[in-house]
Structures are given as structure tokens and as C-alpha cells.
Amino acid sequence: MTGRRVLLGLDLLAKAALVVLLLVALAHPDLANLKAKGAGLRLVIYPLGALAVPMWWWLQGRRAWAGRRFPWGADLLVTLPWLSDLLGNRLDFFDTVTWWDDVSHFGHWLLLTAGVLAAWAPGRRIGAGALIMxxxxxGATAAVLWELGEYAAFMRFLPTYAYAYPDTLGDLTLGTSGSLVAGLLVAVHRRVRPPVRD
Structure with missing residues (x-):
């Protein structure tokens, strides 16, 4: 089995698991542990997030991707944060494991940013500095938008709202740090294995 087929299989498995968790959240928000956590918005945003790479690929058109294959690895990286967030909520990790939220913000932004960078310009030689920037x-923009979405969807209604500001600052710092690490890792990966046309 080739590496591309493994990535294809893992990507489709992640998307199928995401669909199952979204259906559970739709049918039983309490069971998904999403009650009062913006379940309705997640049901819209998460599928769009998981389909971002295929939609971008399709919108670019055939001419932009002449001779290139679909970036299954990038698509998997972009799908995993949405799946992980739903799974973490389903298993109630966000409310029972004190460090889970921090690890999630760092890890989710690392995966999401790495996926976006891997899909953004495959085959093009881009300097490490530009890639990291x-x-x-x-990542910083996505982290700010995420925190604004959390605020609008549910944070301002929580009884612990007074404590939300430090959490938001921590989340922004961790999300941006994850993006920085993703930029560094993708830059190192491209230096070790320069992009080539398929």
C-alpha cells in the first residue's frame, strides 16, 4: 500500500468519524457535551472546515493544478482539529481534564496551520522565512476568529465569564505558538525534502 493510499484512507476515516460525531451532536447535544457551547454553530463551521481543502482545490480549477494530485495529507491535517475538538467534547475532556483545553489549542493550530501550508503552494519553492510568516x-488570524466565535456563541453567557479573559489570552498565545511551530516544521520538511512536481 502506497503512502498516498494510506493518507487517503486515514483522511476518509477522519471525515467519516467527524460526520458521526456531528450527527450525535445534532441528535443529542447533551450526549456530545456541547450544550451551551455553541453546538449549532459547530454543526455549520466544522463540516466547512473539514471541506476547506477540497473546496479550495475545486475553486482553483484544473489549470492551477495541472499535473498535481489532490493533497490528501494536507486535507487530513486540516480535518483532524475539527474531529479532535468534537471527540474531546464527546469524552468530556474539556470539562474534566484541566490541561486538555491548552493542549488542544496548541495542537489544533499546529495541525490546521501545517495543513494549510502544505496545501497552499505545493511544488513551489518558498523561502523558510516567508513560509513561517x-x-x-x-494561525494568529484563525486563533482570533476562533476566540471571537467562542465569545459570540457561548462564552459571554457562562456564569464563569469573569474568568474568561485570561483563558482567551492563553488560548490565543497557544494557538499562535502552535502556528509558529507548524511553520517551522513545514519549512524544515521542505528543506529536507524539496517540493517536486508530481
Whole structure:
């Protein structure tokens, strides 16, 4: 079995698991541990997030991707944060494991940013500095948008809202740090294995 087939299989498995967890959240928000956590918005945003790479690929058109294969690895990296968040909520880790939220913000932004960078310009030679800056720019922007979404969806209604500001600052710091690490890792990966056309 080739590496591309393994990535394809893992990507499809992750997307199927995401669909199952979304259906559980739709049918039973309490069972998914998403009650009062913006379950309705997650049901819209998460599928769109998991389909971002295929939609981008399709919108770019055939001419932009002449001779290239679909980036299954990048698609998997972009899908995993959405799946992990739903699974972490389903298993109640966010409310019972004190460090889970921090690890999630760092790890989710690392995966998401690495996936975006891997899909953004495959085959093009991009300097490490530019790649890291793009990763930081994307990751910091995504982290701010995520925190604004959390605030609008449910944070301002929680009885612990007074304590939310330090949590938001920590989440932004961890998300941006994860993006920085993703930029560094993708830059090192590209230096070790320069992009080649398929």
C-alpha cells in the first residue's frame, strides 16, 4: 500500500468519524457535551472546515493544478482539529481534564496551520522565512476568529465569564505558538525534502 493510499484512507476515516460525531451532536447535544457551547454553530463551521481543502482545490480549477494530485495529507491535517475538538467534547475532556483545553489549542493550530501550508503552494519553492510568516499570519488570524466565535456563541453567557479573559489570552498565545511551530516544521520538511512536481 502506497503512502498516498494510506493518507487517503486515514483522511476518509477522519471525515467519516467527524460526520458521526456531528450527527450525535445534532441528535443529542447533551450526549456530545456541547450544550451551551455553541453546538449549532459547530454543526455549520466544522463540516466547512473539514471541506476547506477540497473546496479550495475545486475553486482553483484544473489549470492551477495541472499535473498535481489532490493533497490528501494536507486535507487530513486540516480535518483532524475539527474531529479532535468534537471527540474531546464527546469524552468530556474539556470539562474534566484541566490541561486538555491548552493542549488542544496548541495542537489544533499546529495541525490546521501545517495543513494549510502544505496545501497552499505545493511544488513551489518558498523561502523558510516567508513560509513561517505566512503560518504565523494565518494561525494568529484563525486563533482570533476562533476566540471571537467562542465569545459570540457561548462564552459571554457562562456564569464563569469573569474568568474568561485570561483563558482567551492563553488560548490565543497557544494557538499562535502552535502556528509558529507548524511553520517551522513545514519549512524544515521542505528543506529536507524539496517540493517536486508530481
Amino acid at each position: 505566512v503560518g504565523l499570519g494565518f
